[in-house]
Amino acid sequence: MQGNASTATTQPMIPLPHRILKVRRETGDVFSIETQPEGDESDFHFVPGQFNMVYVFGVGEVPLSISGDPARTHTLTHTIRSVGWVTQALKKMKKGDRIGVRGPFGTPWPFQEAAGNDVVIVAGGVGLAPLRPVIYKLLAEREQYGNISILYGARNPDDLLYGKELEKWRGRFDLHVDATVDSAKRGWMGNVGVVTQLIPKAISDPDNTLAMICGPEIMMRFTVNELQKQGIENSNIYLTMERNMKCAIGFCGHCQFGPEFICKDGPVFSYERVRNIFGKREI
């Protein structure tokens, strides 16, 4: 029998070694790495929304959302934007290199609440990565949901993540997929504008629609405003928050966000729960 490489409940502070199987360039500064746990513990179970603490030996550890398919438990995928020490070190890694992984940690996206309702997914930039497992799961259980819309905004056409998959999803009859960019050169046939402009067309029954948002906080703020304008209740809006982390298990307080610890109370929150602290610069 295969063991379970998810260490969140058994040894949450000990990184398990993973071997890199593949590094794929997604856009200029974004790449995905696919890894496999070493040894017997070759299965990794997670629910969409969860993240891992990924350790580059000798450099440091960072929280990264899982961006792969939850049904494929023998490999683990993270999609990463290189911004600093650890993420740049990850970008330099190759097939066969080793990293450490602790996790998975955190709360999942609300699938039970979404069942029977329309679902609108709004992603900005690299925020599509933590939502991709949601899309895989919704599609695997397609009959449990009403209309599903994926709305995606990026800076420009070159920054759109997962281009081939977006095309494939767009080709499905049971999915509404719309993308927009802030600006584009001539030749781009898609939308130009902000992602919030895509929202009105995607919502037909606001009382029975659940929204899941991921992107930079400022983008999520504008998105929440537009969803509210379209009549969606705060309790049906979910978003995922990011703060610096250290322990990832609610001990160190690094990720504190008002009264919440993002690592254990989140990262996925209902807007209703965080609305008094969301977007407050001092928090």
Next chain:
Amino acid sequence: MKSLQPILEEHPFFKELEPKYFELLVGCASNVRFEAGEILFHEGDQADRFFLVRQGKVALEMAPPNKEPMIIDTVEEGLVFGWSWMVPPYQWHFDAHALTLVRAIAIDGKCLRKKCEEDHELGYELFKRFFSVVTERLQHTRVQLLDVYGAQV
């Protein structure tokens, strides 16, 4: 020929407009069609009309100095664009070209300005509607300027 009134009445921009105004609007309206790739107007041209898009997608472009033109906005079915007809010197501030086949209603700005001068209630009603479009676009432009997707998550 069929009257354009039902089409105007159905367009979201004129939602809940008092029925008496449609007759006035029809007098300034014409049906237009642009093939994919066709230029609707260039920056600096006389802005003598505005458009209610019924079908298709229009790209609004600006050319930064010494650079290729960039698409800064796209406008689709159900939307309206062009407010330069309201403000002197009545010139377009961007280029517009059809990305797909576009069917639209063009409303003659000079004709409508005259009607608004004669009937200030109509003028006020239209200005309110355009003002909300302009504010929305301004808000979107500000968000685009903030580079929201590049920001730290």
